[in-house]
Amino acid sequence: MKKYIFITGATAGFGEATARIFAENGWNLILTGRRAERLESLKNELSKNKIDIVLLNFDVRSEDQVNQAVGSLSEDVKNNLAVLVNNAGLAVGRGSIDSGLTDDWDRMIDTNVKGLLYVTRAISPILKKNGCGHIVNIASIAGKEVYAGGNVYCATKHAVDALSRAIRMDLVHDNIKVSNIAPGAAETEFSMVRFKGDEQTAKNVYDGFDPLMAEDIADAVYYVCSRPKHVCINDLVIMPAAQASSTVFHKIH
Numbered sequence: 001m002k003k004y005i006f007i008t009g010a011t012a013g014f015g016e017a018t019a020r021i022f023a024e025n026g027w028n029l030i031l032t033g034r035r036a037e038r039l040e041s042l043k044n045e046l047s048k049n050k051i052d053i054v055l056l057n058f059d060v061r062s063e064d065q066v067n068q069a070v071g072s073l074s075e076d077v078k079n080n081l082a083v084l085v086n087n088a089g090l091a092v093g094r095g096s097i098d099s100g101l102t103d104d105w106d107r108m109i110d111t112n113v114k115g116l117l118y119v120t121r122a123i124s125p126i127l128k129k130n131g132c133g134h135i136v137n138i139a140s141i142a143g144k145e146v147y148a149g150g151n152v153y154c155a156t157k158h159a160v161d162a163l164s165r166a167i168r169m170d171l172v173h174d175n176i177k178v179s180n181i182a183p184g185a186a187e188t189e190f191s192m193v194r195f196k197g198d199e200q201t202a203k204n205v206y207d208g209f210d211p212l213m214a215e216d217i218a219d220a221v222y223y224v225c226s227r228p229k230h231v232c233i234n235d236l237v238i239m240p241a242a243q244a245s246s247t248v249f250h251k252i253h
């Protein structure tokens with residue numbers, strides 16, 4: 001098999017786990033993120049699968065960096081590019097709107113919305129030229145519901161949800177599938193980033209119940225990408241069994 005999957009945010013969490021499951025299934029990988037050393041060590045680990053692994057080190061917030069990175073792909077890789085996973089993203093802070101930090105808001109909007117758009121703008125013409133493809137957007141339960149203190153993060157994930165539906169309409173005539181995956185609480189580096197390195201607060205998020213693991217979402221990404229050609233999984237909401245909504249959890253203490 002010669003197909004390539006392009007994964008944003010492959011240095012941690014869902015993106016890293018997605019790289020692993022696709023590598024185990026013989027896919028070639030284009031792994032991207034800002035932390036170059038993590039990309040290198042993931043490449044070293046996954047090379048045992050006898051696949052081709054391309055590393056692109058860029059910040060999705062920079063349109064120039066995105067275009068330069070995508071432009072550096074060889075014709076052979078571009079001709080075999082089949083899947084884009086728009087996964088890079090983050091929450092920063094969880095405060096009320098009246099005390100929110102506008103720098104945090106900018107980081108979320110620039111990464112989760114504009115970054116996803118820049119990458120999709122750069123990759124979709126390649127898929128279109130190839131005659132088919134699949135875009136998987138990692139949204140969130142925060143794109144289906146809102147919660148107190150979630151304001152800007154929820155807004156960015158509602159935007160991702162809307163973009164998944166709109167991009168599907170734009171690209172349906174080009175045989176490009178679009179899948180939206182909306183996870184609930186998953187224990188990755190997400191909360192450490194959200195709470196700016198405050199380990200205890202990050203840990204408390206997952207206290208008293210079994211959260212999703214990165215592998216649960218990677219498994220879903222692989223599932224949607226391995227359906228028959230005529231089937232598109234449009235939207236998947238995946239929650240821990242102990243989570244009924246953004247704010248309702250069954251906790252054992």
Ligand code: NDP
Nearest residue numbers: 009011012013014034035059060088089140186188189190
């Ligand atoms: P992690 O923090 O573990 O991973 C986030 C990834 O995004 C990292 O690889 C990071 O790479 C990358 N990233 C962040 N900012 C940028 C940037 N500016 N440019 C390039 N890459 C960037 O979090 P998760 O794996 O949990 O999150 C992945 C996605 O899933 C996000 O979109 C998140 O919003 C969403 N999500 C997470 C949930 C959860 O509970 N964990 C639930 C629902 C959705 P690097 O820092 O090296 O650039």
Ligand code: 8X3
Nearest residue numbers: 140141142184185246
């Ligand atoms: C991450 C899940 O509920 O913390 O997208 O917003 S939540």
